Structures are given as structure tokens and as C-alpha cells.
Amino acid sequence: MKEIIDCKSANLLNVENEADIGSNLEMLNYIFGKIYIGTDSLYSSIEWNAPVIPRRSGTLRSASVESKILGRDGDKQKILEIIFSRSFNRLRFVRISGSDGSGKTALARLVYNDLCVKEWFDCRMWVTTPENFDIELIVMKIIKCVTQLANHTLDLGSLNKPYDYLHRVLRGRRFFLVLDDIWVKNEHEWNIFKSFLSIGKKGSTVITTVRDGDSVIIGSAVPYELTVPYELKPLPDDVCFDLLVKKAFGTKNELDLMGFCEIVKMIVKLCRGLPLAINMIGGILQCHPENPSHVLEYLNSYSSGDLNIHTLIEFSYYTLPWHLQFCILYLMMFPKDYTFDKHEIIDLWNAYGFIPCTHQDDTIEDYGGHCVNILVSYDFLQEVQYPDGQGNLKYCINSQVYTFLNYAVGIKHMGTDAIYGMMCVKMSNDRCDFPGWIRHLSLLCDEKTRTFPSALSHCKNLRTLLLVKNSKMDELKQKIGITQSNDDLFSHLKNLCVLDLHSCSISELPKSIKKLSCLRNFHTIPESIGSLQNMLILNLSYCKELCTLHPSITKLENLQTLNLEGCCKLGNLPEGMYYVRELRHLNILECFSLTCMPSRMGQLSHLQTLSRYIVTAEAGCTIVELQNLVNLKGALRIENLEKVLDPEEAKQAELNSKSNVTSLALHWSWLNFHNDDNKSSEITALHVLEALQPPPHLEILEIFSYPGRGAPEWMTNESTLKSMVEIRLVNLKGLESLPPLGLFRFLKVIEIRGMNAVTCVDDSFLGNCGMFFSLEKLTFSQMPNLEKWVSKINGDRFPCLTDLTIAYCPKLKVLHFSCSSLDKLTLLFNNAMLYSTPGALKYFGRSLRKLTIGLCCELVATSTCEALHDLTALEELEISECNELIRLPQGMRHLTSLRYLTITNCRNLETLPGWLRYSASRPELIISGCPKLRHQI
Template identity: 30%
Template structure:
């Protein structure tokens, strides 16, 4: 059986051995010669890896040779990491800075012992490599350059593959026909099904997405849900995923009966569309069990199924499914041409065009193959390369077997060697798994797959580039993960996942209930099941990844502890369940661990054994609700780059010495300690621990700033943290320990770097904002600021001049009861909120206006890009003003403005308005007749308006209005009753009407 070639790790080793760091190590420890020999031998072996990859397919002996090589490469990687870490530790002084003198590199007490250990380890590795190199001639392995498409440009490395937009061709007619099927109503059926059938790669999912997102379909159905099914047709999981899609909320561990009840409540009486993507289940009993749990819904409800099998359609009860065919010849060429050539480049290469047209005909109209080959040939101008694809035997025989996997293998074979292991590693995740880029990059980094082309380049940047390169080749797909605030995430196409699995063979395994045997050659394991009987089969194996993302294991069973103790070479461990403190004691033995995820752990503190993990790069502690304390000697984790932690814990301070971790890039939260009686406590770190952490990226939230002092805030040196994108300053209202003057001094010292994009301020007790915020040149100090959120700062009367910020798109101000105006600035030449898209003002009872420049009314500043306006408990004057000068609004929410007796007149001119919410306006008695002019309005929500007595006749004109919600309006509740209410004829045309008494 073929083995995966360790391209990435082998190249990484060569790069390390040739670096200045290892040159210095060799000199210091007297092993320069041994390191040089090791590099030479590794270069010899590395030169034949491409040939070995091909020959092992037909030679068991070569596959065994690769297996031996992989073992020694893994051991060499561990050994060199030990040396590099020792180098870093000895060069780091108490403040985490590098000492200037090389003479302090090691102390006499352990110099001899460590030198002996080092020399012995290198020699043992080299001898094993000698044996492997000696077999090269026996297997007739030929040296070949591991061609790499990366090029150097002014000292920076870029990839020649350029991201090209995903083009969808030839599916408009299919889309129209399926939409017609979905919108056919039957008087006999409240729920019916449409099944799309086609071979893998034809674009069934893409077609279903086109239909699902069509505006007509969105308007026709009251509720749309999308669920990926794939191989595992577990009825309980399926119902849970449908509920999650319908509500955007995790439904937890509800039993099937509870799930069914919730589903009934959500879907009953609604015309819904449910898409079940990629169904494989051919068990009629399971389908019957599922369909009985599904509410029938209102007339016209539909289930849209995509599947590769006509037998699945038969099981579902559909005799005439919708069959998707391949693209037509001209459509196929249009798609291929857009991906394989730059704009107008095809005119320069007529020979390639001729060959390309032959290749496209052989693709049989399968979009996935066309797209894969097109992207693969982009930038390739050698005719021989195109001819080799045309003559590929798998492409020639495609029509005979309809097996496209061997053709997709071409996309892997043509990957640069540095991407091969990175792609294959994705077989660790099950099909349809939502992948976050940051996680995957951290896992690649832990495995040693990332190769920086320059010692000054961050591994994370290298990993991000690798990811984008794979994405550009269609080996990843972008998806919106609506369970995570619609953050952009990624998936691997089912067939691409099959490709990854075919490459790794038995090296990677996803343990499910069906797995009975675990290969001895296993290196990467993931568990996505609640049943873990196979854990004992992992004992003592050479496992580098143990990834557990589901299930709740109670480690009162000592098998967990025994298992962890036996996995000596583990690089990655993710155990997201209620792990208790007992099992943690064995973690210190995992000396090569680089990635550790203990999310959902059921422990109050981490044992100091954790600090023995000297190679650890990522420590993740999400949802550890009992956690009170981080390890007191965390400064020993000198390789730590990411401390992933959230607010779901009981931490109250950060450990002293955290500031020594100068490699740290991720530190989302920092708790400022309480000085009360514990100021000299040796375990507690001050705010000035942040001083040398200048590599911090992403978000930093500083909590309990009420415990801080100006002197230590100044030493935090936030102004020097150029990579920070989001800063959250939280005073956290506890019994006040800080006077306003001290708070203002702290705030003054926390000025961020101009690169900052988001600023959040909570519970700030100062009577005025700091000088750097009140500066007339704020647009120069924070030119990149995109989002500002300020809440519960109840002493400041004047807001900073936010209107001049050039990049500001989101402004949210809440519970600022003292604020009266915004600071004026003299220059009328500066635009007013030039980029603002969302403005949310809540509980600002004294803010009557912005305190703008003294200009004539006709020259009053407008908000050219404002789309979303939310006003809650503000003055009527402010409400009237904002709506009168905002002509591009799409969404307006007016809440708790008790003096408002009618909607602002200026609203009638906002032709772009799509959503209008009115809540808690007790004086509002009528809606104006001009509401009928809001022709773009699609959703109207009226809540807690007890004096609103009727709806205007002109609402009949709102033909785009598809949702009307009325809640807590007693008059309207009676008048809008179906068929009997006086206002029912006015609203009966609206597809979704939700009316509740309270």
C-alpha cells in the first residue's frame, strides 16, 4: 500500500539545517560536522522523493522504503526542534528579550550532558538515513527536482496561481426548471419532494444553491433550510441540523422527542423549503422514520434533495427525478477558457487552444473536472504539459467508468511539493466539516509542514499563503458558517475529500462506530462520535494527531490517562469535552506536543506539568467554565504563539511572566489583577506584562481596567502593537476602586497603533475621553478604524469627533446617559461620516444632535452610505434629524421613543427601505398613509405599541412585503385576525403574518 511522502517535513528539515540558527548551534556544541553530513544525506534522499512517490504505486519494496524514511524524518524533526527550543530558551533573558552575548548560550553545569545527547541523537539519525540512502540505487530511484511554482520577487515569495472568480455556466435553464417544480402547488399535498440526480462533480450542489438563493424562491417560501447529509443518515442528527438551520442556534443535547416538538413549533403552518444535500441513504426504513418526524407545513412546502443515486430517489418515492446532465460543448469551453487563460492570452497560444478544446471534449461536460484541469493549466504555456493531460489514460477512459477520482488525482500530482502534505492532511476531517482557516494553519504549523522562505517571515503568514494557494486550485470551497456569526469558513468537496483519503490511505483515520480495525501505520486520528470503544486500539502507536471534536468522555475511566501517556510523539491533541483534572497530569509526558486544545475542560486550573511542553505553539481553552488559574510558570512555554481563550471561565488575573512569551501572537483576553492586599503576590502579572508582546495580532480585550494604574498602563505600550486589529477596553463595573482622574490617566496611556480597525470601550468612568480621541486630527491618528462601540460610559458629556474618521463603517453608542453632543471640529472641508453604513444609538436620553458645525440647514451634513439605522430610547429630535438626512437607508429600527406620535415624515422619501421595526413607542397612534410609498419594504415589525389602533389601507400597495410581525398591540391583534379582522383585507396578501397578543 502506498505511503504519503513527507515532502513538507523533509524540505523543512533542510531549511533548518541550512539556517543561521543551526549554524550557530553546530559551532556551540561542536557538532557542526555532524549537522552538515545530516543535511547532505537528507538532500540526497530528498532528490528522489518524486520518483519514489510514483514507483511505490507498483512496488511494495519502494513503499516500505518510504515508510522507513518517514519514520526517520519524523524523529529528525523532533530532534532538531529540541535543539532549536534549547537555543531559544538560553537566549532569552527574564524579560523575554534576546541576550546580546553568545557566551551565555549554555551553562557549564549541563553543557557536557546536553552536548553528548545532541551528538548521539544526530549520529543515530544520520546512520538510519545512510541505510535509506544506500537503497536508492537498489530501487533505481532517479533524482528529480521537486519543482515548485513559487517565485521570488524582491525578496518575497509569491505563488504563480492566482485566485480566479468561480464562474457558473450552463445552469440557467436547469435553475428555471427546478424553480418551477418547487413552486408547483398541489391541493392534495402540503409537503412534496423534488430530487436532483447526477454523477459526482456535475454541480448538483451548486445548482441547488442557485435555486435556494434565488430571490423569487426566497420570497415564495416563509422559511428556507439547508442541511448537508452525506453518508451518515442519522435521523436524530438530521433533525437537529434542520433545527439549527431554521433557528441559527445550537439546540444542545435534546432528545429526539424534544427535537420533534421544537421542529413542529418552528415549521407548523409555514410554507418551507428544506434542502437535503448529498443524500446517500438507501434504507427505506430510515427515510420513513425521518419523514414522519417532519411537520407537513403549509401548502406548497417542498423538500429538495440532491443525490448521485437514482436508487435513493426510488427509496424516497420519486420515480421521475430531475436528471442533471453535463454541460454542452460551448458551455464547457467557456468555463475552461475562463480558468486556463489570462484575459486575451488564448489569442497568443492557438496551439494550446486546439489542445484545450480536445481536453474539454474528453471531460464529458463535468464541471468539476473542467474546473480542476483549467486551474491546473493556468500559467502553463508549454505544449508538452497540455499534451500530457490530453493523453492521460484516466481522462481518455472517463466515459467508460464515470470515475473521476483518477482525473482529480492530477490536481494533486501537479501541486508544488510544499502543498501536498497540507492538502492530504484535510482527510482528517469528515465530509462537510466546516474548516476554519486559522485552525488549519495552526495544525499545519504543528506538523512541521510550513516552510518559511525567509527566517523573518512568520509561519502564520506562510500558512495563510498555502491556504490561499489551495483555495485558488478549488481544493477548498468558501461557505458562510451562520452558526458562527456568518464568518467565512471553508469545506472540501466530497470528491476532493475522497481524493485526500485515497492519498493518505491508512495514515489518517476518522474513527466512527463502523471502524473495527486500526492500522499499525496510523499517524493521524480523529474521532467524531460519542462512542469511543476504539481508544484502546490507539495505545502505543506512532500517532502525531489526536483530534476529538465530539462526544463527552468522563476520564474517571483511567483509559484516557493511559492512552495519553502512551502517545509519545504526539504533535496535535484536541479533546473538546469535559476532561477533568485527573487526565491532565499525563500531558507533561507529551514532550513534542505543539497544539493542545482542552476546550470544554472540567478543571479549575492547569497543572504545572503543562509548562514542560517546551514546543507548544497553540494552547486553546474555550468554554472552560471552571478555570480559575493559568499555570504560574507559563513563561517556560517559550514557543507559545497562540493562547486561545474566551470569557467563559473564572479567571481574575494573568500569570506573572506572561510578557516573556515574545512569540505570542494571539491573546484575546487580558485580566488586570486586583491590587487589594495582593499587590506583591508573585503569581499575578500586571498590565505591563503586555510591554514586549509586540507580535500580538487580531483582538486584545483588557478586562477590569478599574484595577489598573496609569504608570503600568503606560508601560503596556499599546501604541507599538502594529498588528492588533481589535482593541476592547473594559473597566467592568465592580465596586469602584478607581477615581475618574486615575481612569482618565489609564485611558490616556492606552492609545493604540494607527493600524487599529476596531475599538470597543465599556464602563469607562472618566468625565472626558482622552486627548488622543478628542484630537482634531483623529482621522490621522486612527485612519483605519472601521468599527467603534462605546457603552455604559455614564460620565462623559462630549463624544470624540467620530464624524471625521475616513474608514468608519459601524458606530454603536449605548447607555451614555450624560452625553449631550459630539465634539465640533473647525474644518468644513472634512466630510461628515464619509463611510458610515451602520449607526446604532441606544439609551442616549440627552443627545439632541451631534453638535455639528455652524452651517446653513441646506448644507447640513448627510450620511451618503448609511444603510442601517437603529434608535433606542433617544430623543425625537435626533430621530427626525437622522432620518431626514439619510437617503440610502435599507433598515430602520425605532424603539422606546415614547414621545413619538407619528413616523418621521422624511421616511416616506427613502425608497430603498427594506426593513422597518417599531417597538415600545407608547404614543404612536397611527401609521401614515404614505407608508404605501415604501415600495421596497419587505419586512415590517410592530411591537409593544399599545395605542396603535389600525393599519392604513395603503398597505395593500406594499407588494414586496413578505413578512409582517405584530406583537403586544391589543387593537391590532383584534383587527388583524385572519378572515374576521377589520384590517385583514389590508394585509391578506402578505405571505408570512405573525400576530401575538403579548
């Protein structure tokens, strides 16, 4: 039993008395029993020592992207040929079927990320479907994807008619939708769902991934659609061999030196061409490179070499280090397909001591992130796909792994069996049953949940209590309806260590909260918060009525994470925050009422996350406090820089040395600064900005309301910011010329807004390099005096630019620069001169495929639109919210290649011109929100 005692000393089980030890010994005996069942001779001959896991996550050869896709180029090409086939231009369904672990999702992702798919479709959406086919939930997920792509948020809970809204967002758009892991039992429901998708533009495509045997219903078709089945075959052995070698050993040369080439080839034959099998075995061999013969022996022990996925999952699971076995088991408290962000996972593991920091240089967060990466490499955790990389990266448990842990190991969700003392119980009408000896409990709530279950009063040994919203509530961002608790609720739960009520509507907790002496993770604050000395994480995010924090919070000596994001009425943080010496993460984003920081923040030397720092002139609150925060990482936003009157103070902040800060926002308050408007203030601002030189590895830079008339030297030196990919310059009203941003070779996104003094964009914008090597998206907005954009340099200076937006530049007449890659141009808020001046857009005539004109009150029936005559390749024209437009201008009739004309929300549009009917291209019309035109039709 020595191993068990070692686990306890490492705080893996968090036991405190002999009764706990006995109970947990029984639990671990069950684990050991599962290992030895049916395989005594094999496991007795293999000594699985603690695996030699690479210390840094960068050294892991992750299979999450490259390996799963290896060998599927041919399959990808065949599916692309189906998608772009001209033989059927209506709605297409491509049904990818295959056995468990064959790589259906990976292939769909490969197609989803293909460049041609990105360019051809107006919007791409990825939806992981719920286990029970719920039409309304899937519709909500699709709407959420579309609104995220449009860069605006939508309160899904406010939609009375989600199906009508789906029609509105998809109508007239060529969409690409992936429905991953779909399982339909009812053909009628499937046909109803498909009817909602029929309003897309011709060529819209839906890819479904289905398990073998679940494809009959999904294959049925109706007249307006085409369904094409695609069965995914196993990978060839030679491809599997390359995949496994790359995952486990890096190169074949390394494998030859170790003398394991023939053994690996025999292992490959047993994998039956399944990528998931290769990934899992590769994960084992990566951590146990000296044991491939033992792996082969184990795999051969199964009759006739008939290997299945669950067998491999079991083998992979028991070769994980003990702490990682507990980590993945703990996540089983959540429902299937529940998504976590990395910080949420690490916080839960950390609350129980599941993350042993074995290296002095590692923080809990670093090693916790490394644990996540290992489980991703093993394919136990999977990264959740987001459209165009928007949103924070999420993770979920591999569905096959979930099934194994749920049944083979014995954790039963929604049931009554909980061998590890864990349960996830579905509440129904405020009722649910669970045994009194349960230790870790999550309650899956729906919109009808109103109270805590009475059975909680019998759970005297409960350590974890989580309230989890079901999938539909989560999509709708609804709160759980529990608004109050019994006075003695927590009197019986004295051993509770983790309490998560952040999804509740509860406004006040009972006084019995003080009895939770072991509480570590708590989401709603009582006055007696200071008595919870063991608390590690306090999450009060989006408590919108929270105005103050009780000063006793400064007594939480062990607090590591304080999340106040979205507490919009919070006026200040308590003085004495510097006593919370262990604080690592402080999130005060969207705390709009917060106007200052507590003093002496610089003493929080462990601080890694500081989302905002608000500068004031008071002692202990100046920008100098940032000097000692050497561990800051991620995003940092510094506000009220007009309060920095001495550039030497800005220099002492030592931003340049904070190498782990990847996103930096520098804010001046324009109104406050110009209360005493003079040249000396502008010069001071320039020197302050010069002293705030960002760290060299910065990726995102934002500067707001800087009042100086010149750019700092570090913004004109290509060696300073070699990693920068995004820059936003907003309301820099003093600058008369644009800085030479072309110096930064890796820039992909530039947004310049509110630079009133700029009248011309010329070649100085390109810098000494003479071009933007990587720029993909460029926005000029609210530049009322900008008149022209000209270049004297021949050739294409923007080889990667595909998306250009011009918003409210009313004097801008010409865009005279060459850009053969430009595909999309958006003109917003009164840019009439740009589309009416002859020759203004002639340099884009052969490349531009889509033009959007929106919110333009100057677009009227008599507009000449002469600049559009040069757009000989234009295929799509969208006119939106131009309320002075009564009929389309005659100048648009020269768009001879036009295939799609979309008109939305033009309230006064009364008639369509006759030339549309006789146009050579015969464009397809998509019209919505034009009530007068609809009445005429």
C-alpha cells in the first residue's frame, strides 16, 4: 500500500482522517482491481514506472492537428470536388461515415479550414451536436456561430422566434455548416431541421459526421437538396507507420537507432488503420519510448489481435501518471460534451492538489497547462473548434474516453452508481436522489430548477458541490432559477472544499456559510468572507449588482485567483490588497465603475494576470507599481496615462522587460487630457509613450487617444516588435501622418480609427520595406479629412490583403495603389466620393469579388457610381441600411459579372430597375427588410 500513502502525501486524495483513508483505499483498490482483471500475467511482467514526460509543453509532439490529418489529403480532395461541383447548385449534404476512431471529425476540420472553402463561402459554422437531437438547441448554436463571425453579440435568450432569426441570418448567404457527431433517430425531425437551411444561397453545403449504422435517416433527401455519402476508409499501414513514428519518436532515424523499427511495424498492423488508435499508442510510446515490445505484447494478448478503441483507451489510461488519472476522472463530474476553458480545468485540479509542481521554475498554472497538453496529446481531451479562431480555446473530453470512463471504470452519470464517490445528477422539478455518502456532486439543472435538493442535508462528507446548466440554458446564457437557500444549508456541509454557484440567481447566502472552513472555490461573496482562510479561487464575475468588496477580503492570505470581470457597478477595490501575497490572477475587465487601483499593488510579486491597471497620481498608485510585477503574462491594459506627468516614471514601469505580455493596450483619456491643452502636454505624452516601449515578443498592440503629434522611435524601428500581428490605433487625433507600419513584417490586422489630422496615405506607410508582407485585413475608420491614398511605387505592395474596410472617410476620392489579392471591399457611412469618382477603384478591377455599401445616406437613385464601372470581376454586391435609396442607381448596370445582389433594410426602396431583368449576368436577388418594395411586389 506504499503507493497509496505516497498519493496521500502528494495531496492527491485530500484526506484528513483515518475514515477518509480507509474509504479512499477502497476506491484505489477498485482501480487496481480494474487494472489486473483478465491480465494478471501481462501486467505483472510490465513495470510501468512514472513516465518521463517532457518538462515543457513545447516539447510534446501533439497529435491534435498534424497527425490526425496525415494521409487524408486524397479524402479531402474528393470532398472538395463534391462541394464545388456545378452539377447541383442547391443545398448539398455530404455525409462522412466511418467506424469509431477513423478520423471523421479530423477530415471535416481539414475541409472546414481549406483556403478555397474560406474564400468561397460567406460564412462557415461548426456545431457539435447534442447527444439527443434537439432542433432548437442546434439552431441556437448555428445562430451563435453566425453572430460571432459578424463580430457582434446576441442575447439568444431574448429571441422569441429563433427559427425566424435563423432565416434572417442565413437568407441569401452561401454558408458552410459542419454538424459533427450527429445522431438522428427520427426522420421527421431531421426533415424539419433541413427545411430551415433551405433559404441559403445556391451552393450552400452541410457536412455531417456520423457513426457507422447511424446514416440511414441522415441520408434521406428531398427535391431541393443533394445528399452525397462518403465512407471513410482506414489509413494504409505505411501512412500509419509514419504517423506513429512522428508522434512517438520524432523521426525514423531516431527509431532506427533505437532498434524498434520492426516492432513498431507490428504494432501498426494491429491498429487497423484507425488514427485514434495510432494517436493513443503514440502517446504511450512518447512517454515510454523504452517499452514498445511491452506495448506489442499487451496488444497481442487480445484474441486474434482484434483490437478495439475501448481496449486502447483502457491501456492508455492506466499508463498515465497517477495525478493525470485523477485529473481526467475529476472532469467526469460534468455532462458529456461539456466544454471547459484551460483556466477552469486548472482551477478545479488545483483545488484538490492534483497538480504536483515537480520543477521549481514551474508555477501551478504552467504545470497545469502542461497537464492539459499531455491529455490532449493522448487524445483524452480535445480542442473544441471555433469559427476563424474566435473566442477562447475550449476543451472537452473525447467522447470515446468518456464512454470508457463512464462504463468500463464504473462512473455512472444520471444514475445511482458512483464507485469513486462522484455523481452527476439531473434535477427534475427540484427533485433528485443521491446517497448520503457521496463526496463529489454536480447537479445538472434546467430552467425549472428553483431550490437546492433536500437530500443535501444528509451529505456530511460532501467535498464538491457544483451547479451546472444544461446545454440549452448555457447557449441562452440563462441563470439557474435558485434565488435563495435554507438557513442551515451549509451547517451540514462542513467538509465542502469546492462550491460553484456562479450560474445561480442567488442574491444572499445564509450565515451558515462561515462553517465551511475548508472552502476553496467560491463564487458569491458574504460579509464573512475573511474567515475562509483556505480559499484559493474567488470568482464573482458578472455579479452586476456588486458595488463594494468587504475589506475582510484582504485577509485571504492563500487567495490565488480573484475574478471580478463584468462587475459593472463595482466602484473600488479594498485598500490593503497587497496583503493577499499569493494572488496570481486579478481580472477586472468590464468593471466600468472602477476608476482607481488600491495602493502598493507592486508588492503582489506573484501576479501573473492583471487585465487592467488604472493609473492615478496618488502615492502607491502610480505607473511605477508595475515595475516589480515581473511575472505578468497575457493581456495588459494601462488606463489614464494622462496622469503620468514624468516620463521617468513610465520608464520605471519596465514594460520592455515583461517578455510574457503578448497583448498591450495603452489608454489616454482624451477629455481629461485636454482640460489643459498645450504643447508641453503633447510633448510629455510623446516622451511617456517613448518610455512605454512594449516587450519584443508582443503580438497585439492597441493605442487609444494618444494626444501627441509624433510617433515614438520604437514604432519606426523594425527590430523592436518582430512578433506583432495586430495593431489598433484609435483617436490619435494629433498625428498628421501614419506611422511606417510596413516595417513589421508579420502584421496581419491593422485598424486605424479617428485620426482626424491625416489627409493622405502615401508610401511612407509602407516603411523601408516598401510593402506589407503579411497584412490580410485593413480598416480605416472615422478619418474625416483623409482625401487620397496614392502610391508611386510600381507593383503589388499588399500581396496578402484580402479585406479592406473604409468607414466614414467622406473626403476620400481615390485608392490608387495596386493590390491583386483584394477580394472584399466594405464602404460604410458616407463614402460617396469613393464609389462615384471615375477611376477611384480601377486598381482593384480584376481582383475584387465582393463589394458592400452600408449605412450610406448619400446613396440615392441619382448617384453616378462611376467608380464601379472598373470592377469587371465583381460577383457580389450588398447594399444595406441605405434609407435614402428609392431605386438602384443606373451606374450599377455596368457590373457585368454580377452574380448576387443583396439588398437588406433599405426602408424606402420602392422599385427595382428594368435593366436587372436584361442584365447579361442575370444576378440572383436576395432582398429582406425592404417593406415598400415587398408591398409593390
